[in-house]
Amino acid sequence: MSSNDSMRVEGRNARSEQNPRRRVVVTGAGMVTPLGGNCRETFDKAVNGVSGIDYVKSFETAGLPCRIGGEVDDRCLEDFPDSGIQGIEKYSSRGLKLMRAATVEAARQARLEELPDRRRIGVSLGYHAENPSVSEMMLLHRFYDGNGHWDMKSLKERGSYPCFSFFRRKPDVATSLLSVFFDCRGSNLTVVSACAAGAQAIGEAFRMIREGRTDAMIAGGCEAPLNFAGFVGFALIRALSEKYAAPSKASRPFDRKRNGFVMAEGAGALILEELGCARARNAPILGEILGYGASADAYRITDVHPKGEGAVLAIRRALEDASLAPEDIQYINAHGTSTVQNDISETVAIKRVFGERAGKIPVSSNKSMIGHAIAAAGAIESILTLMGIQNGIILPTINHELRDPKCDLDYVPNEARVQRHRIAMSNSFGFGGQNACLCIGEYDGS
């Protein structure tokens, strides 16, 4: 096919039967979450309704109105020595370290190293990079007089400022280093759309493969916000859960007593690959990305749209992109943050799209067990959605004890459900009003 021919094909309606689109499958998945250091451990605990939320240990929280979060056990990271990449450690933020661990699992499963043309493998990462530490801020403040005057000369002479924090603060450093770790020389992009970033990174990667721009992508998201600067701001705006009988009870999406989200850290990595490429090398095919939709609320920076306008649009776009009808969706992995606003508007959005059938579709939130890992959330939840399809299990929404009359769907309360399902969707709605939705399906072998 010449470039011209290909160009015209791309210019046509993508759903043309004469020119079927390339299909995008998942050949590897990896994650590190507050529930475990890999996919299986996380999924198994989620099946059993285990909470990964506890008191935060990584920094002092005394005096804070919220003192809990979902932390990843550092032992999950110890299995990955920096052999061969000495010197890179100092550039690596905690988020990148989490992502690297997740990607090692995913790449191993996909046998990513087999792909011969590394220029046809890219990286698409949702990540907001590392926040400045208190010690860094304190140090900088000593060289600032509060009236616009900096004593940078003294700061430099003192030589104590950790200059590598500048690298850790930049999100694209993580994306670039991932490409180094896994020898991916193709497209390399960093998505920063808050809580929708992980899903958007997967969606963008999906489209790049489907449109023939590349053959395989590492796609996903990571976040490590459990530090003073990342945590205290959300505590100050009262977005975090403050009322809880125990840490494990705090994240309670769609429950009447929900009162804020619980912040978490983690990473989720998928290896997305063009179907023909995966089949040619007999790679494991875990499932298929069927469609992706995005939208903006264009409503308010600090509030979600009460009627879920943006969410409705993203869900409908994902269905259309996947050539699916609402009746085809058998499970919805909700954004479900456990905030009063989000859970109502998401419920409204689901009802608007799915009509009378909304109440019959199982809807659950993994955040009830994992917490909200911001840019990592969409990636982790996409993988758990896929694993649910593979295992015929719908994960529960734990802590769902008191029904909220405004949240009246089937939230799979407290116990996982054995239920075969083939097609599901995963919602991610970002702070500020960016929304993303992914349709995920069982690979049918064709």
Next chain:
Amino acid sequence: MKDRCAEGLSSMDDAIVVTGTGMVCSLGQSPSEVWDALLAGKTGIHPIRSFDARGFGCRAAAQAHALSPAPSGIQPKLARMMDKHLPMLLLAATNAHSMCGISQSTVPPGQIGFFAGMGMVDYEIEDLILAVLKSSDPTGSLDYDLFFADGYQEIYPLWPLAMLNNVAFCQVAINLDIRGENAVFSPHADSGVRAVAEGVKTLLADKARVVLAGGVSEKASPSSMARGHHFGILNVSAAPGRASLCRPFSAERTGTIPGEGSGVVLMERASSAAARQAVPLAAISGFGSACEREAESFAPTAAAIASAMTAALDRAAVKPSEVGAVIAHGDGTLAGDKNEIEAICRVFSDTVESIGVFSSKGALGHMLAGSPAVDLILAIEMLKRGEIPPTLGAHPLDSNARFRVASDRPLPLGPKRILINSSSCEGQCASLLVEAAP
């Protein structure tokens, strides 16, 4: 490095065209204003006055001025939180949006896409210093009891939002009622090209009727200056006549200078523009990207830059000899320019001595994610006027730069196609091909 599979960004029977532009930078807020300044040899680079930069080796920047800190219709407390990101992106996007003449009756909000490269956001010391000082114990450590008893009240309640790159983007979507497909990329120049390319793909897939795409730089601040210093990309020369200069491709280049600004273009299918009787200003016909970083400098390798350029040409089925000019990334850094010179020479091969090259950074500084869309808008001016403007500070040229760079007078533009390059500091690079509207 050449990609095997043609991407096909557009076909000439229904090309993706630009029908609206908006920009803000240190030399002005309209293409003609900036063009006139470039031809007059003016520079937007001046000593920094917005904060005390005496402690930095580089004390100059091309800062954008005459911006309303609190655009109308936006709560002052939100505007303060979004700082300079908001007025720059909002002005560029609003101008592009209004120029193309769309209204809610002609294009529903859900059919307007929005893609942007967003420069880094940094916390301002002033936002936290009082809280920290009030909460410090005698050893200089943070005392949380003091912090929550009193100190925290000194922090502006919406401060955490200031740390999110996407907030200004979302505010622009609110102001212009944009609800369609969207994504934000960050933080370097390649993300600005990525935004335009994703916008084009969205149009080709019929997922939007029109798309706004572009980017915004980071603000010149102590944090951004410190970051630039530690990356080793800034011009810290104190030599007479060399400080405060960005000299793309010059034999005497010593580093780049930060720039502030934003560029946004509005794109749609040519058939859509024709139906609305909108005037197409140019067509976007190719895109390519690659990632491979040089071990020492972290800049993209020459091979990666050449790969991105070649992919953009291949995807448009255009030969190098059919290109009239290159708007280079040309940031004035030793390694970055060296690799880009090599890449341009490699791609244009036998015809390199006839190709005209321009870099805006000599006059406008390095606007990072804001650069590509501003360069795209300047490319439209070049196509319209048939000229390649001078590159401030480029001469005497690096001896390896065998292409043509205008010094004081513009060069004539040959074929009406322009390749636009962009690079990050981390190995990513991307190229766009723009040509005269069909």
